[in-house]
């Protein structure tokens with residue numbers, strides 16, 4: 569297990585930053601290319617990611633997530649504002665800023681002829697980790713690749729490669745780990761394994777920032793979620809607060825007969841009739857009660873054979889906050 573020494577039960581030195589990542593007025597304008605004009609990818613982002621957090625960054629395609637991560641990783645120059653990692657500004661103190669993060673990129677880029685052990689050793693060398701301080705075997709063990717330590721990378725499955733990328737990002741024991749869409753294309757079982765490891769790292773003190781299109785996972789995994797759209801912050805709240813913000817549920821009914829139109833008794837509600845015997849009624853639980861809907865239907869003479877409800881999830885909130893500009897991945901729920 570990878571523990572950040574100052575956060576694993578040992579009293580923290582007083583000078584540890586309260587925020588692992590802090591952005592103030594972060595702006596990025598890409599210069600015009602060809603016929604395309606300048607692109608305002610980040611429009612003054614303010615964001616504070618508390619030390620120890622497991623933080624989710626969500627946004628539709630082109631929202632500016634990769635730009636933000638690439639600025640933190642030192643791969644893209646910002647146009648304005650400040651970006652601090654572990655208290656170190658990325659352009660004023662790039663060496664310390666880069667030493668403070670590990671980045672797992674979207675793309676799986678690895679030499680197929682290297683073994684996992686060689687890859688981690690090489691990466692540790694690039695970060696100047698002295699041989700005696702390297703944790704190659706510990707890291708391989710932590711990501712479940714101890715038995716593949718000396719196999720060629722080309723013989724690893726996609727999920728194994730992804731886990732190797734996480735180990736590679738951790739060779740210098742950074743206090744902040746950034747995962748850019750780490751589960752894209754990874755099957756459900758391997759995704760679970762990866763998330764388990766990310767949770768373990770987080771419990772041991774590593775602050776984790778991840779971007780994902782799998783909104784249910786962000787809901788399940790992250791304590792705080794920020795949503796960006798068109799380079800602007802749309803929301804940044806504890807996951808539970810964000811979930812409470814949407815006051816929307818659906819009552820799904822199976823009826824005892826076919827209908828051709830929504831019943832007049834439900835004129836005050838948004839009603840769908842996906843099949844002649846199935847009614848979906850959307851309502852706001854804070855203002856309306858399910859029994860009022862059911863009673864109105866029964867009073868109109870309709871028989872109800874079965875009832876279920878659908879809760880709102882992050883997808884709904886996301887669609888609401890970004891005005892439906894979602895990129896189209898992930899799940900869709902009806903509520």
Ligand SMILES: Nc1ncnc2c1ncn2[C@@H]1O[C@H](COP(=O)(O)OP(=O)(O)OP(=O)(O)O)[C@@H](O)[C@H]1O
Pocket residue numbers: 598599601607608609627628629630631632633634635636
């Ligand atoms: N090198 C570049 N030159 C010009 N425009 C760019 C460049 N990189 C990104 N952009 C533009 O900046 C905007 C933000 O892109 P970015 O890749 O940060 O979004 P994203 O949220 O990561 O999207 P995705 O989920 O698709 O990865 C987009 O409109 C994109 O086309």
